[in-house]
Amino acid sequence: MGRLGVRDYEQILDLAVAILENTDPEAIWSLITKHLCEVFDCTGVTFSGLYIAERVLRTEAWAPESHGPIALDLTDRYPNPDQHPLTLHVASGGTSPVILSRISERWRHSPWYDSARETGGGEQLGLPTPGDPLALRSLILGREQEFTDRDLALAARIQPLILTVDSQAREFRRLGAAAPLSVSTRHDLTPRELTVLGLLSEGLTSQGIAHRLLISPHTVNRHLEKVYRKLGTNNRVSTVLLAKQHGLVP
Numbered sequence: 001m002g003r004l005g006v007r008d009y010e011q012i013l014d015l016a017v018a019i020l021e022n023t024d025p026e027a028i029w030s031l032i033t034k035h036l037c038e039v040f041d042c043t044g045v046t047f048s049g050l051y052i053a054e055r056v057l058r059t060e061a062w063a064p065e066s067h068g069p070i071a072l073d074l075t076d077r078y079p080n081p082d083q084h085p086l087t088l089h090v091a092s093g094g095t096s097p098v099i100l101s102r103i104s105e106r107w108r109h110s111p112w113y114d115s116a117r118e119t120g121g122g123e124q125l126g127l128p129t130p131g132d133p134l135a136l137r138s139l140i141l142g143r144e145q146e147f148t149d150r151d152l153a154l155a156a157r158i159q160p161l162i163l164t165v166d167s168q169a170r171e172f173r174r175l176g177a178a179a180p181l182s183v184s185t186r187h188d189l190t191p192r193e194l195t196v197l198g199l200l201s202e203g204l205t206s207q208g209i210a211h212r213l214l215i216s217p218h219t220v221n222r223h224l225e226k227v228y229r230k231l232g233t234n235n236r237v238s239t240v241l242l243a244k245q246h247g248l249v250p
Contacts, residue, residue: 002149004157011039012157019165025172025191028165029061033139036158037063040151042143043120049135052082052091058135084112086126090136097127097155099147116142123147127155129166164214171195171212175249187248188230194248196223201240201249 015035022031033045047061057072082091085104101107101123108122116122121142129137139162141147141155172191175198189197199209206224210217224236233239243249 002151002153004150004153008150008154008157012154012161015039015158016161019161023191025169028169030063030066032162032165033061033063036139036141039154039158040125040141040143040147042141044142046140047129047137048140049132049137050082050084050087051135052087053134085110086124086128086138086140087136089126090128090130090138095128095130097125097152097159099152100124100126101146120144125151125155127159127162129162131163131166131170160214167212167214168192168195171199175199187246189227189248193223193227193230196220197227197239197243198249200224200236201243 015032018031018035019028022028029047033047036042037045042063045063046059048057048059050057055073059067059070059072082088085100085107086098089098089103104110107113113122116124119142121144123143123146125141125147127139127141129139131137172195175195195213196209199212204212206217206220209220213220224239228234228239231239231242233242240249
């Protein structure tokens, strides 16, 4: 595994700060793909999920240019989408970032490589983002020059941050379906605080919320302290009752 330099850790910190400053959960993947495109000097980065049962590839975010969500039917274009090297890696339980040419001897002689070269990104690095039980989801970084051990090490350092963000974004969407964000903004609650509040209303302990969001119980308690202060409460029961009265949680 390659060694990282000071600049590499600065770039990781830059991404963390950008994520913390973001207030729109729906824009988080566009932010991440754009940042990774710059960090790894890529010609393109996508965040996609392969739905094997439907034989559909859904791409949610793109960089450097956003094309919006796209669902691609793979039935005609790729006879065996489940045989893509990254798909095989994730389907077999692989969660670590991988360089596709290293896990597949025939990568550069595959239809996927030819398709990637059309956009200038034949060399690819896959960064799995598990979490959706219906899809094999990954960030795919593409460029002309080969990826190195240093790139792999940097991706491995960035991955925990991305997985935490993904977990929180999915919970926010699930909870937000019953409690519109426009309601919470009147109480000055951030999306992260609203997510913690929603899980609290479902009866989860600090440990349970931490496990669900891939953060520490200490971080959960800090979020709860801010929620109490903003809602003018001092315990979990009164906080959940007030939140329900104001439509902040289901």
